[in-house]
Amino acid sequence: MRRPDHVRGAGLVLVLLLLTGGVLAQSGQISRVTDPGVQKRMMAMNANNTALAILSDMMGGRAVFDRTRARDARRRLIYTTGRIPALFRKAHSDPLSNARPEIWSDWSGFRQQAKSARSAARKLDVSTLPRLRKTLPRMIHACLACHRAYRKDM
Ligand code: HEC
Incomplete structure (x- = not known):
């Protein structure tokens, strides 16, 4: 089923809002975090963010579509999202962490995300810009769904 244009347009607007509105923003606290486990998982999240920004810049026309760069960003997203369970398995804590305790009390839900x-x-x-446009919103929704449930509002 093809989605009508206005729905896809809304998806694009959503992406732009999220990335400029800071919903996926870095806390800016990482250099002050003292727990190495927390620092490590924040660094991984920031790597997710960098890779995602490359793709959303292409999607939003702020960067030209470049298949090689896009492929590299995709590869990094696969790698880094794959590391999430290992990075969070131990309940490392730090006063500057934005992780919610539900990560560990609802571990299977977190893993599912x-x-x-x-x-x-x-x-x-x-492979092409239109295909990137079609498949990127789902990636962004997956990041946000987990944040909504397991990351404190900042
Ligand atoms: C399975 C859950 C989950 C998924 C999926 C997820 N995140 Fe996160 N993310 C978190 C949690 C929890 C934190 C808070 C970690 C902390 O502060 O200790 C976080 C923190 C962040 C941070 C802030 C790091 C900092 O410097 O404080 C950014 C940026 C981020 N995520 C981006 C992303 C992006 C982009 C994606 C998707 C590609 C993503 N996240 C996917 C759970 C998730």
Whole structure:
């Protein structure tokens, strides 16, 4: 089923809002975090963000579509989303962390979110710009769904 244009347009607007509105923003606290486990998972999240920004810049026309760069960003998203369960398994804590305790009290739910993010990363189609446009929103939704449930509002 093809979605009508206005729905896809809304998806694009959503992407732009999210990335400029800071919903996926970095806390800016990473250099002040003292727990190495927390630092490591924040670094991985920031790597997710960098890779995602490359793709959303292409999608939003702020960067030219470049298949090689897009492929590289996709690969990094697959790798980094795949590391999420291992990075969070131990309940490392730090006063500057934005992780919610539900990650560990509802570990299977958290893992499930990580799994769907990895699957969305795998399903990113970076062969052409229209295909990227079609497959990127799902990736972004997967990031946000987990944040909504397991990351504190900042
Ligand atoms: C399975 C859950 C989950 C998924 C999926 C997820 N995140 Fe996160 N993310 C978190 C949690 C939890 C934190 C808070 C970690 C902390 O502060 O200790 C976080 C933090 C962040 C941060 C802030 C790091 C900092 O410097 O404080 C960014 C940026 C981020 N995520 C981006 C992303 C992007 C982009 C994606 C999708 C490609 C994504 N995340 C997918 C759970 C997730």
